[in-house]
Amino acid sequence: MLCEPFKRVQLDKLSLIFLQKEHTENENDSVHGVTEKATKTAAIYSPEQRYAAVKTARKSMAPYHTEAITHSQFANYKTISQLVKNLNIDVEGNKVQWSNAREFTVYGNDAQALYITYEYCGTRTTG
Numbered sequence: 001m002l003c004e005p006f007k008r009v010q011l012d013k014l015s016l017i018f019l020q021k022e023h024t025e026n027e028n029d030s031v032h033g034v035t036e037k038a039t040k041t042a043a044i045y046s047p048e049q050r051y052a053a054v055k056t057a058r059k060s061m062a063p064y065h066t067e068a069i070t071h072s073q074f075a076n077y078k079t080i081s082q083l084v085k086n087l088n089i090d091v092e093g094n095k096v097q098w099s100n101a102r103e104f105t106v107y108g109n110d111a112q113a114l115y116i117t118y119e120y121c122g123t124r125t126t127g
Contacts, residue, residue, distance in 0.1 A: 003106060003111045003112070006106070006108055006111045010108070011108050012107070012108050013105060013106070013107050013108065014105070014106045014108075015103055015104065016103065016104040016105075017102070017103045018101065018102055018103065020120070034057045034058055035053075035054045035057045035064070037057070038054070038056070038057035039053045039057070047068065051066050051068055054066050090116070097118060100118050101116050101117070101118060102117050102118055102120050103116070103117035103120075104116060104117075105117070
């Protein structure tokens with residue numbers, strides 16, 4: 001999935017950095033809380049009903065702006081997943097610790113390799 005942008009634009013590097021747990025505050029946290037509360041008790045049987053429930057979840061201000069996505073906007077990674085041989089062992093033979101990863105990096109000159117950083121200031125491991 002991180003290789004896709006390299007096919008579309010000229011990039012040197014693409015990094016996906018994960019936030020530290022419990023060290024963030026995001027204005028969207030309240031949006032998620034309000035929409036979750038509104039949809040928890042609603043009977044929702046179709047995507048259209050979910051969009052409507054999310055839009056009208058906010059009571060005190062203007063409705064949330066939502067954009068529906070279609071099936072054509074979804075990417076099919078099934079072929080890529082069949083090409084990937086091993087996601088559990090890195091090139092040094094160590095077990096990949098996915099839940100401890102802090103940063104994933106892909107370089108344009110080697111878009112097939114995923115570099116994984118386990119510390120916020122540390123060395124990278126090739127996955």
